[in-house]
Amino acid sequence: MKKSTITIDVQMDESRVPDSIQWSATESSADNAQKAKAMMISFWDSADKAALRIDLWTKDMMVDEMADFFYQTLMTMADTYGRATKYQDQVADMKNFAKDFYKKFQTKQVEENKAG
Template identity: 65%
Template sequence: MHKSTISIDVVLDDNKVPDHISWKASDSSADDAQAAKAMMVAFWDSADKSALRMDLWTKDMMVDEMGDFFYQTLSSMSDTLKRATNYGDLAEDLKAFSKTFNEKFRAKQIAENKAD
């Protein structure tokens, strides 16, 4: 059996706010750790039937980047749902929601920028 390891390093500032996030996977072709401004990790606890989540972002993560991050994450979750369950209709619903979310997020950003 093959074992793969994913390492995540988080550097915190004095107030314990993430300053830098990096990750490395043992099966990756990248030699060096990859920098990231945000991460979402979820594990399924089958005993409790609940998701255990860890969401972190660095203090230099911009709001527009967060919107893109959520949009792309939701969109990719729809692809995973389809592959895992073959429920194409529900996967399409989630993808449509992610597109609507992205449009609303961008509209909100434009409105806020005009107000400034």
Template identity: 65%
Template sequence: MAKSSIVIDVELDEGRVPSSIEWKASESTAEKPQQAKAFLLSLWDGTDKTALRIDLWTQKMMVDEMADFYYQTLMTMADSFDRATRNTELVTDMKNFAKLFFAKFQEQQMKANKLETGK
């Protein structure tokens, strides 16, 4: 049986806040570890029927990047759910929510920018 590994290294500052995230995969063609500003990891515990998760992001992650990251994550989660269940109604609802989420974020950003610039 084949085995594949993904290694995620997180460097913490003195306050234990992530300052750097690097990852590498055993089957990757990349020669050196790749940089990331954030990651979300979810694991399903079938015994306890609970989701285990780790959400980390570096100080360099900007708010607009976080919104885009969540939008893309929600969309890909919907795609995964579609492949697993073929429940197009729920997949459509998930994608519509992701689009609404991102549109509301952009609207909030525009309002905040107008307040900052006075225009």
């Protein structure tokens, strides 16, 4: 059986706010650790029937980057759900939600730019 190891290094400031996030994987084609401004990791605990999560983002992550990150994550979660279940109606619902979420974000940005 093959084994892959994923390593995540988080550098934090004195207030324990992430300054930087870097990750690497033994099965990755990248030679060096990859930088990231945010991460979301979920594990399923089948005994407790609960999702266990780690959500971190660096202090230099911009709001527009966070909106892009969430939009793309929601879209890929929908794809994953579709591959696992074949319930394309729910995949469409999830993707429509993600698109609506992103449009609302864009509208807020336009309104804030006009007000500012």
